Amino acid sequence: MVNNGGVLIQRNGSTYSGSGNSIVKKIAKLKQKDYNYWSAPVSGQNLYNFSVGTPTNFIFRYNEANDRFGTAGLNTLSVFEPGIGYAIRGKDAYSPTVPTTETFNFVGTPNNGNISVTLQKSPGEDKGYNLVGNPYPSNISFKTLASATANKNSIFNKQWLWSNLNQLKIQQGSAYAGNNYATYVGAVGGIGPTYISGSTEEIALRPSGNTRVAQGFIVQAKYNNAPLNFTNAMRATTNGGSIFYNKNEGDDEPQEPEEIVDRYWLKLINPDNIANNILIAHIAEATNNYDEDYDASLFSMGNDTFYSVMGTNKLQIQARALPISDSDVIPLAYKTSKAGNCIIALNDKDGVFKDNNKAIYLKDKVTGTVTNLQEGYYTFNSEVLTAPNDSRFEILYSNSVLAADNAATNQWVVYKQDTDWVVRGNDRINGLDLYDASAKLVRSLAGNNTSELRLSNVGLLKGLYVMKIKTGKGTVTKKLLN
Incomplete structure (x- = not known):
């Protein structure tokens, strides 16, 4: 038996040969209409016997071709396929407003060794999203998974994890207008979903390098029928990692510390305290142009949105080159559903930005105001925006850029x-x-x-x-x- 938060490490690739089945327990916290992305750490677990009380027409696989969830191919004999993710709704008996905490049991033979999943990709840059999952009864390193020789040409170096933090809208595919997804980019870092500032904070919702037991997540394939290969070398030996993405608040499980990167997180808070975060990171692997494996575009454009701009790309995570250039100018864009005072603030920082050693200037090009976010937040007034404003704000690192602007102004x-x-x-x-x-x-x-x-x-x-x-x-x- 593997209890919630525990891990089972298998050193060789052989299949478990003991008598009887193993049980892997996982605690989830769900309201009736909440969904969780599950992936089985064992083989043989029946799909419809896993969450008894969830209507069978609310147990889904993801259809890459139309970007929608569906029940096609599923029946009472279906079992969890190793490495595949499934979206399963909360039980009818759950409260629609108050989360219920329950222990779910995976019963079967622990998955071990090499596991391969075939990914689908339809034509188009916005296609290729597949719902997969951690197939092992231990955490896995997403960075190791994405950078493995067998995988780096199959998937982009990004994963998306569903949270139940926001109200679920009855939308799928290109019509989805929420921002319930947390995003992680290997070697760069993670960003949490939209949240209500004050009720929780983004740091508690931010994914790190390790993906937990039973966690389903989305990856994007680079071509059709691309293989995604899981091996024991990707398995983490500790129980630290990202939170398990199903809860309605921050997880109390320990998180694995990440490597030090020169990076910072900014947040935009609207008058209703709806908060969105972005990540700017400077790494050796990146350029100051769009890097498909290190920059992450918005997964969806919500009614309240915050992102950095690189050409035509709307980035939730932007990786930039090292060394950091004092001439850098990083445009920002935002959209708000409520008129009034908004706030842009520094949310977190690492590396050279950690101890206030490197200034982060926010320039409001409408008012001409410049604020060092290392010293405090910036408040500004905005009307309701149904389309993003991408010309008002920018990030600067040097007073010399500001001095040149001031000289022209004078x-x-x-x-x-x-x-x-x-x-x-x-x-x-x-x-x-x-x-x-x-x-x-x-x-x-x-x-x-x-x-x-x-x-x-x-x-x-x-x-x-x-x-x-x-x-x-x-x-x-x-x-x-x-």
Whole structure:
């Protein structure tokens, strides 16, 4: 018997030959409509006898071709296939609002040795997602799994783990608009799902390098019929690792410490305390372009979203090159479902960022405000955004970049004259944009290729405004008080 949190390590590849079946116990915490991604650590466990009380039409496999869950091919004789993940709903007897803690038993022969799964990939860059799982009664290292010679050409170096932290929406495939997935990238790090700040924190939800016993997870295949090979060499000898992803709050099981990486996590908190995190990491293997094995795009675009931008890529995890360049500029984007004050803050940090040795400047290009997030968070006002704003914020590492911006700004003056703002500088003006304190565009004026332009302030309310001066050498930001 292997109790919850325990591991069984088998040193050779032979099949267990003892008498009787083994039992591997796993504790899960579920509400009635919650799902868990399960994977059996034993062979012979009947699929429909595992969670008695869950309707059989809510026990699913994942269909890669249409990005949906289904029951095709499953029946009362079906058993858990080694290395395959299954989505199983909570039992009818569970409360729909309060999680029930229950011990689930896997009964059968412990899986051991080499196990191979064939992955599917339909045409298209957004295809190839397969629900697989840890096939052993011990934790496995995802980094070792993804980097193994037999696998590195089969899957991308990323895994996605389902949590039940957020309200489940009746959506699948491309229509899914939530963010219940935690993401892990080997050698880079992990990021937790969307959460309510104050009720739990992302650090407690963040995946690390080891995948727990009975855990199902999603990988993306690089080509159709790609083999995913599990071996005993991938099995971890300790019970530390990521949390077991099924709970409605942080797990109290120990987590395995990760290697030190120069990285930091940022969080955006909206007026309803809905929080999203991103990870920026500098590693030797990465470039400052999109790296398919080290950068992770948003798995889904939620109603509240936060990500870093690299070209056309919307990244939840961005890996950048070493050494860290003081000239780095990292654009950020966000979307919020609630108008009001939002917060961007430093959530966690490692390596050179750990002891405040390396500044992390957040620049608000609308207000011109620059904040060192090592010293405190930044609060800003936003209207409801149904489409992401990817032009307002950026991360900088050096005062020299800011000094160059300030020098350009100081070459321009804006002053009131009667009912106008007069803008004057040393370059031609291509146009003016005026924003209120919530970053809403309230007035715009085309340029006339001269170095002076007037913008009327008639009808504007009293308060703070931000003017964007579009010049032949770039955009200059000025704060104005009406």
